[in-house]
Amino acid sequence: MKKMIVNILATTGISLLLLSVVALSFHASCIYLEAVFQAFGVNIITHFGIMCIKKIELRNIFTEMVLETAFIVCEILVFGRLFHWYTSLSFLLLVCMGVVIYIISLFLNLLQMKQEAKEINLLIRSRNKVQD
DSSP: OHHHHHHHHHHHHHHHHHHHHHHHHTTOOOOOHHHHHHHHHHHHHHHHHHHHHHHTOOSOHHHHHHHHHHHHHHHHHHHHHHTTGGGTSOHHHHHHHHHHHHHHHHHHHHHHHHHHHHHHHHHHHHHHHHHO
C-alpha cells in the first residue's frame, strides 16, 4: 500500500509539472488550486484502474499496455468533461499529456524494479556467503 501511495503522489507531481509546462507554453499566468486536487483524484482512480487491469494477468504485455492506455484515454474523456478541462485544453493535448505521464511512470517503475532486483541479488549473495 505504501508503494501505491508513493506512486500516486509521484504521478500527481509529474502531472502537475507537465501541466505547468503546457500552461507556460500557452502563456498562461496561473493554474487553479482545484486543478491540483483534480489531478490527485484522477491519479488515484488511474492507479486503482491499472491495478485492476494488472490483476487480469494478460499473457501479452503489449495488450496490457494498450488496455491501460485505453483506460487512461477514457478517463481523460470522462473527467475532462466533468471538470471542464476542454475549455482550456484540447482533448488531443490532454491525451498526449496522459500518454507522456504513462510512459514516464513506466520508465520510473522499470528503474525501481531494477533497483529492487539489485537489492535482492545482493541479499542472495550475502546469504550464500554466510552459508559457505
